[in-house]
Amino acid sequence: xxxxxxxxxxxxxxxxxxxxxxxxxxxxxxxxxxxxxxxxxxxxxxxxxxxxxxxxxxxxxxxxxxxxxxxxxxxxxxxxxxxxxxxxxxxxxxxxxxxxxxxxxxxxxxxxxxxxxxxxxxxxxxxxxxxxxxxxxxxxxxxxxxxxxxxxxxxxxxxxxxxxxxxxxxxxxxxxxxxxxxxxxxxxxxx
Numbered sequence: 001x002x003x004x005x006x007x008x009x010x011x012x013x014x015x016x017x018x019x020x021x022x023x024x025x026x027x028x029x030x031x032x033x034x035x036x037x038x039x040x041x042x043x044x045x046x047x048x049x050x051x052x053x054x055x056x057x058x059x060x061x062x063x064x065x066x067x068x069x070x071x072x073x074x075x076x077x078x079x080x081x082x083x084x085x086x087x088x089x090x091x092x093x094x095x096x097x098x099x100x101x102x103x104x105x106x107x108x109x110x111x112x113x114x115x116x117x118x119x120x121x122x123x124x125x126x127x128x129x130x131x132x133x134x135x136x137x138x139x140x141x142x143x144x145x146x147x148x149x150x151x152x153x154x155x156x157x158x159x160x161x162x163x164x165x166x167x168x169x170x171x172x173x174x175x176x177x178x179x180x181x182x183x184x185x186x187x188x189x190x191x
Contacts, residue, residue, distance in 0.1 A: 006177070009177060012175040013142060013145065014145075016133070016142055016174075016175070017133050017134075017142065017144070017145065020134050020142070021133060023168060023169075024066075024067040024068075024133075024166065024169070025066070027166075027191060031191055032067065032069070032070065033070075035069050035166060035189040035190075035191060036064075036069060036070040036072065036073055036074075038190070039069075039073060039164070039187060039189060040073055040074060044074075044187045044189065047187055048074075048162060048185070048187060051160040051184055051185060052078075053083075053160075055083065056083070057084070057127065058085075058086050058123045058124060058125050058126045058127070059075065059078050059083045059084070059085055059086070059125070059126070059127050059129060060086045060087070060088065060097045060123075060125035060127065060128045060152075060159070061075050061086075061087060061128075062087070062088060062129065062131050063087055063103075063115070064131070065111075065112055065113055065114075066112070068131045069131070069165060069189060071129050072103075074129070074164075075129070084099065085099070085100050085101075086098055086099055086116075086122075086123040087100045087106070087115060088115060088148070089109065089115045089116050089118065089120075090109055090110050090111075090115065090148070094148055094152060094155070095148045095151070095152045096122055097122065097123050097125050097152075098115075098116035098117075098118075098121060098122055098123065099116070099120050099121045099123050100120065105117065124156065124159075125156050125159045126160070127159060127161075127162065128152070128153070128156075128159055128160065128161045129162055129164055130143075130149050130161065130162070130163050130164065131143070131163075131164060131165075132163045132164075132165050132169065132186075133169065134169050134170070134171045134174055135165055135169060135170055135171070135174060135183065135186050136171055136172065136173050137170070138174075139182030139183040139184065139186070140174040140176050140182050140183075141174060141180075141182075141183055141186075142174050142175070150180055150181060153181045154181065160184045161181070161183045161184050162183060162184060162185045162186070162187060163183045163185070163186040163187070164186075164187050164189075165186055165187070165188050165189070166188065166189055166190075167189060167190050167191060168191055170186075170188060
């Protein structure tokens with residue numbers, strides 16, 4: 001890929017990020033809560049089931065920030081079914097995933113995030129539940145542009161990858177580069 005092509009993709013991604021952040025930020029708090037609650041409904045649960053590891057497996061999830069769809073209620077259901085939870089911690093090498101038993105354990109992290117403390121045990125993800133700004137039918141996702149999840153996916157290629165989003169975040173085509181890996185599924189909740 002030429003430098004010119006890379007620059008065009010970078011511009012296209014930046015514009016799509018701007019549009020999708022504005023659309024998501026326009027949602028009112030009741031709509032955000034209703035969408036988070038909807039993740040427990042049959043159709044989304046049924047979509048997730050084929051990607052769940054055996055009981056006791058590790059679900060790597062994110063802690064919602066800003067107007068991201070919050071996976072908290074879904075994660076509580078998974079914990080009740082004997083899954084272990086790991087949350088990301090930002091390191092100079094990328095994301096590391098650490099055991100979390102309670103949201104009270106989380107500490108302030110970069111970019112306005114909350115993350116597990118550095119001394120929490122590391123866990124190897126069996127399933128990633130990931131946020132996104134846009135996705136397409138081929139499973140490609142647009143994140144915030146730091147490639148943290150792309151590197152995490154590459155480091156754990158055997159782990160399944162499921163995005164969590166609002167349905168309006170689907171686009172015809174997500175601009176992609178060679179390092180981008182597709183998701184196995186997206187739980188796209190009607191806003």
